[in-house]
Amino acid sequence: MPQSIVPVTGLTVREQVAYHGWLKGMSRAQAWKDSGEALRQANLTDLADRPSGKLSGGQLRRVGLAQTIVHRPSVLLLDEPTAGLDPAQRSAFREILNGLAVGDTVLVSTHQTSDLSGLFDSVVVLNEGRSPFTGSADAFLARATGGGDSLERRAESAYASVLGEAA
């Protein structure tokens, strides 16, 4: 899923998702059929008939997710899926991600340390072309030197700690 989702001019949400299914090799009929399930998983069923050009940023991001999963990939690559979203939208997006019924592996690249939640197993920190940390999410959070009980603050602290050690 690319960082920015641009609607195809003139298509509704469902048509856009089905079109992406076709672009990824599905038959037209199968793509149309499976687009309904993808929209359901992305919590977009109510917006299925709305023109895709008339969506908010968060809705568009969910359309991006739906068009990414419509062909049931085994690996999902999500590039900055929550960039530009407000905290509530980010939280909602994470919930959707958590409930996805597709993808054996989900790889998310993000600058938002707050995205780190219970749904991730592993963390890889990339900094200036190097990887100063690779390990489980728990091991990453264990690097935190502060932040209290807040997962978001602990993630930020762990990130700063990893980068500090790398320097």
Next chain:
Amino acid sequence: MTTRKRWITSLSLWLALPMIAFVVSINMEDGLQFATRGYWLTATTVASEAVSVTGVVAALGATWEASRLRRARVLAITSRNRLLVVAETLVPTVVVVLMGTLVSYAMMATIALGAPGGPAWHVIAVNLAALTGILGWGLFLGFALPPTLALAVCLASTYVWYFVTAGSGSFPLWARYLSGGFLGDPSVWGAVDPRALGAALVSALGLAAAGLCAVLLRDRGRALLAGPLAVVMAVGVGCWVARPLDHHPVVPRTGIECDAPVGGVTVCLWPELAADHEALVSEVVRQHRTFSALGLEPPSTVSAAMEEPEGSMWIPLVPRADPRPVVAAGFVEAFMPAALPDSCEDFPENTVVTVLAWLRTVAQTPDHEEYRASIPAEPARYLDGVLDLPPRAQGEWYLANRPVLETCSPDPDTLDPRHFEAGATS
């Protein structure tokens, strides 16, 4: 994308009606009015002029679709063949453009139905290649430029390509052949100059290559460089090929067949004249005898072809016309040299008018009396004088004055028929 949605979101669909109206209008006002009837090649070339309208729609439609694909970065994410994805979006544009092309061919076919042979497939092939080329150009613009700018540049460039090259004096006459339309209106004795077709084909290949570069090259920089380079190179070659041509890209048609001599005259006719074959032959033989009796000694072979058989006299015979006046007019044209250039300082005006009036009278063209009534008093007086001479003296008068018709010179003394009375009586 559903088929219905693909159609209703296609710009071409909205342009279809005005396009067909334009095509019908062009053919009704021009092609159907002035094109040679009963000759498939003419019907085909004139029909292909619709490319100036269908080509604009093709380019705009392709630009629109390419802009949509570019904006949504569709080619970057598809796992399907990129050409297939683009072709899928172009279906409405291609159908609409082919519909416009078909309307044009169907309209112009009405003037050739029943004629021997069939549509000139090589002209149709070049026409379709030209449409493919401009489709490629539209794709290139759509993928290379932001949507609004792409549509504006597309409209401007196709306007220049089809209309300015043909209608503006700032372009050489041959420039219009590059676009694939404007391949002339050859009469039955002419064929389209292969160089005009070649120039259009090469240019179309370059334009199509630009579209392919934009679709297939993943590196945007390379696509932006390779596309225009392909266009410049191809159009450059097209210019080189078309450069020797003038405003009428027609070469003499070859392959005429001749009958056995009738009354000492061999007549060669095109298959398109077969319907009036007997009447034409007898009229040609009659006119041949008339002019021979004047001492003009026309060649024993009279041909409807410009340059064959060698040594024959060409008379321009058009199909589906009354044989008598068309043969008469053909003999007049054969004995009347081409018009002198406007740049002549001295112009044998009275000679031209008198000789032409005399030829028309001798050949008995339907309008010879009307023409006689329209000429000034002095040539009319000369004409009456010539017609009073015995036949042989009339021929001598013509032979004496004919060279003047081909030179920029004042009217000669020999124009006065009184100089031939003595010779005729002696």
